[in-house]
Amino acid sequence: MTNKLHLSFEFFAAKTEEGRQKLRITCDKLNQFGPEFYSVTYGAGGSTRETTKDLVLGIHREGYQAAPHLSVGGDSLEDVLRLVQSYKDAGINKLVALRGDLPSGIGGTKQLVHANELVALIREHSGDYFEINVGAYPEIHPEAESYSRDIYWLGEKFRAGADRAITQYFYNADAYFRFIDECAKVGIDQPIVPGIMPLTNYHNLVRFSDNCGAEIPRWLRWQLKERGDNSEDLVKYGLDVVTKLCETLVAGGAPGLHFYTMNQWQNSATLCSNLGLLAK
Numbered sequence: 001m002t003n004k005l006h007l008s009f010e011f012f013a014a015k016t017e018e019g020r021q022k023l024r025i026t027c028d029k030l031n032q033f034g035p036e037f038y039s040v041t042y043g044a045g046g047s048t049r050e051t052t053k054d055l056v057l058g059i060h061r062e063g064y065q066a067a068p069h070l071s072v073g074g075d076s077l078e079d080v081l082r083l084v085q086s087y088k089d090a091g092i093n094k095l096v097a098l099r100g101d102l103p104s105g106i107g108g109t110k111q112l113v114h115a116n117e118l119v120a121l122i123r124e125h126s127g128d129y130f131e132i133n134v135g136a137y138p139e140i141h142p143e144a145e146s147y148s149r150d151i152y153w154l155g156e157k158f159r160a161g162a163d164r165a166i167t168q169y170f171y172n173a174d175a176y177f178r179f180i181d182e183c184a185k186v187g188i189d190q191p192i193v194p195g196i197m198p199l200t201n202y203h204n205l206v207r208f209s210d211n212c213g214a215e216i217p218r219w220l221r222w223q224l225k226e227r228g229d230n231s232e233d234l235v236k237y238g239l240d241v242v243t244k245l246c247e248t249l250v251a252g253g254a255p256g257l258h259f260y261t262m263n264q265w266q267n268s269a270t271l272c273s274n275l276g277l278l279a280k
Helices: 017-033 049-061 077-090 115-126 147-160 173-185 202-212 218-226 231-251 266-274
Strands: 006-011 037-040 066-071 094-098 131-136 164-169 192-196 256-260
Touching: 006 017, 006 192, 017 049, 017 266, 037 049, 049 066, 049 077, 066 077, 066 115, 077 115, 094 115, 115 131, 115 147, 131 147, 147 164, 147 173, 164 256, 173 192, 173 231, 192 231, 202 218, 218 231, 231 256, 231 266, 256 266
Parallel strands: 006 037, 006 256, 037 066, 066 094, 094 131, 131 164, 164 192, 192 256
Antiparallel strands: none
């Protein structure tokens, strides 16, 4: 496969020095694949705001491209703009703009509601400086009014100035391709990069997928359940399944791949090697 594909890796914000050191190693190991950026998540309501910021700046200082997640949550407009300006001042020019989750107890205050408003705010105050990535949901956002309205809101993010979308993970390639077709029907032609979640732990995957609305096909759920107590067998099987998924997506025209690493480099690296994505 060609490495003209967009390639990126996602981390969550490590809160301990041991975790941060682990991520330094992960960045180094995955850099052989020439990713466009490493993104770092942002906790509900900005709960990891400073941790995310410190990690992003550290990745940037190491010479890697970093793309901090930025979500609305319960932050004030001033907080959002201050954070955006601090990234700009540091020379970071990529963001992942999401609505995010509200922290518990928030309500009745004036705040941004949709990610398109966040994108518009960033564009208003920073012009074209940032490359802005947003979220997309081939299997429909769990809070969506309908399939068509979910696509409408994705279009609103692009109309507000987003450059690219990155999807929630999925294991059914047809769901992605149908989603792309439906987006094209309403004039969305910006790149929509599939999110890829390696299969490493059955119980954690089921719990997380049920919470975020990502479907695990019935056949796959049963295969993983059978291997749930044999981690070596499950990982080996999962690597085969996800490699084939990635091959199908790229062969079908997907513009790239975004790996949800869970702060582990080994499985993402194996998948990239299987796909022949070593940097030239």
